[in-house]
Amino acid sequence: MSGAMGISEVPRSKIGDIGRIAFGDPAIVNLAFGESDYPPPAAATAALVGAVAAGETFYVDSRGKPALRAGLASYLSGLHRLPVDEGRIVVTASGMAAIAVAFAALVRAGDRVVIHEPEWPNLAAAALARGAELVRFGLDEDGAGGFRLDLARLETVLVGARVFCLNSPNNPTGWMASDAEIAAVVALCRRLGVWLLSDEVYSRLTFDGAAAAPSVLDHAGPDDCVMVANSVSKTWAMTGFRVGWLVVPARVRDALGELTEVTHSTVAPYSQAAALAALGCEAFVADFRAFCAEGRGIVLEGLAGLNRVRLQAPAASFYAFARIEGVADSLALARRLALEHKVAVAPGVAFGAAGEGYLRLCFAQSPAKMALAVERLRRGLALLT
Numbered sequence: 001m002s003g004a005m006g007i008s009e010v011p012r013s014k015i016g017d018i019g020r021i022a023f024g025d026p027a028i029v030n031l032a033f034g035e036s037d038y039p040p041p042a043a044a045t046a047a048l049v050g051a052v053a054a055g056e057t058f059y060v061d062s063r064g065k066p067a068l069r070a071g072l073a074s075y076l077s078g079l080h081r082l083p084v085d086e087g088r089i090v091v092t093a094s095g096m097a098a099i100a101v102a103f104a105a106l107v108r109a110g111d112r113v114v115i116h117e118p119e120w121p122n123l124a125a126a127a128l129a130r131g132a133e134l135v136r137f138g139l140d141e142d143g144a145g146g147f148r149l150d151l152a153r154l155e156t157v158l159v160g161a162r163v164f165c166l167n168s169p170n171n172p173t174g175w176m177a178s179d180a181e182i183a184a185v186v187a188l189c190r191r192l193g194v195w196l197l198s199d200e201v202y203s204r205l206t207f208d209g210a211a212a213a214p215s216v217l218d219h220a221g222p223d224d225c226v227m228v229a230n231s232v233s234k235t236w237a238m239t240g241f242r243v244g245w246l247v248v249p250a251r252v253r254d255a256l257g258e259l260t261e262v263t264h265s266t267v268a269p270y271s272q273a274a275a276l277a278a279l280g281c282e283a284f285v286a287d288f289r290a291f292c293a294e295g296r297g298i299v300l301e302g303l304a305g306l307n308r309v310r311l312q313a314p315a316a317s318f319y320a321f322a323r324i325e326g327v328a329d330s331l332a333l334a335r336r337l338a339l340e341h342k343v344a345v346a347p348g349v350a351f352g353a354a355g356e357g358y359l360r361l362c363f364a365q366s367p368a369k370m371a372l373a374v375e376r377l378r379r380g381l382a383l384l385t
Contacts, residue, residue: 010125014350018334022344029373032334032344034171036318036364038237038291040274041284047277048241051270060269063257064091064245068272072245075279079211081218088222088247090256091272093264095201095231095244096122101259102227102246103130103163106195111162114194116149117352118321120171123199124352127165135161138354139175145312145323147175151184158188163195169202169213172351172360173321174314176206179214186219186226195225201244202317204235204285207293213316222250234318235285236278237364243267243275292318295363295370302374306381318364321348324381327357333384334359341380343373 015032022030063069066086073086092098099122107113109131115124116137127134137157139147147170158164166185168177177185189196198216206213220226231244248256260266278284296313299320303309310323327333330347337359338344348358361377363370 008129010128011121013121014331015121015346017331018338018344018346021335021338025338025342028338028342028344029369029376030344031361031363031365031373032346034234034319034362035239036237036288036292036362037366037369038288038364040238040241041236041278041281043281044232044236044238044241044274044278048270048274051273056269056273058269060266060272061257062261062266063253064089064267065269065272065276068276071276071279076217076247080215082221084217084247085222085250087250088253090246090248090253090260091267092244092246092260093267094242095199095229095233096126097242097260097264098229098231098244098246099123099197099199100126101256101263102197102229102248103127103132104259104263105252105256106163106197106227107132112160113163113165114157114161115165116167118147118170118172118348118355118358119352120167120199121350121352123165123167127163132162136352136354139173142312145310147173149177149181149185151181151188154185155188155192158192158194161192161194163197164189165197165199166216167199169200169205169316171202171317172319172346172348172355172358174317174319176213176315176317179218182214182216183219186216186224189226190224193225195227196220198226198228200228200230201234203230205289205292205318206316207289207296207313208315217247224249232275232278235288236281237288238274238278241271241274243271292364294367295365296320298367298370298374299361299363302371302378303381306378308384309381318362320361320363321355321358322361323358324384325357326384330356330359337377337380341376343376343380345377
């Protein structure tokens, strides 16, 4: 019936399939979702409560409150190689909303959108919802449980494309593009006249000692056809606050502000107050990164030695993406692990065909929770025949 009525449809989330099992059984330890149990910065929570108490509960500028736009410009300029002017920033109601607004601006029915996979499924779904012709470009496996980007092969698929979506640090793989690769992608898109949409929500969650992952903002100028999406959800463990942003060319910033108006009107002013407070919480970022690194270590140690498991230490994000050799149905395996072993993980096929045979684990959880989950996961994987 919905098809007959012309309703746009996107594929059902296979992560949600596992989530429904986990939600229905409190005994299951859930590592399937991209969310931490680490509390958000106290300063952000206090700012939100204070803003509500002060009556900041009404509509504001659809481009974002000026104070937050200025704060983001200062934050990003200090973090990356090139300055970011306030006139390039649009505040959105989450990182996903930032991507939806970007696609609304850029994509018309039939436009080719290239997305590398394994991929966060919402990227592809958002492109499909705009009527895009979706082209999936597989990252190459490096033979050691990791991935790499083949730039020469990428060039061939970008010819004639409207948008290339880059997600680095990557969900689900933990892959992180190098600075040289980022520079090459920016130059390639510039030369071919392709818009570059870069999803950088995990940019601060790196494990190489750097303050941030290599970014498109280190290489793209203010006039380049580039949009960079980010949010407070991952860096500051603020998934429920629903604040994201886009960095766009100055010439289109106000037009993007109008698109946010017709997408979600404005972003709650009290959430924007919390986001502004979070920008000053650098000690929190360091502490949360260390918390994630501890969970990463528990996974790597706990799955070591299992003959069928191939797992390379993720360079960034808070996910481990483990290949389970001989598995052709990762959804069935994830269901079995949830139902029989009481541990929920995301099936690799949820992230595209290139993810089949993998499982994704979110390790941004308390050490006790991680230890229990990995013990159950190890037991379940050891029983595979």
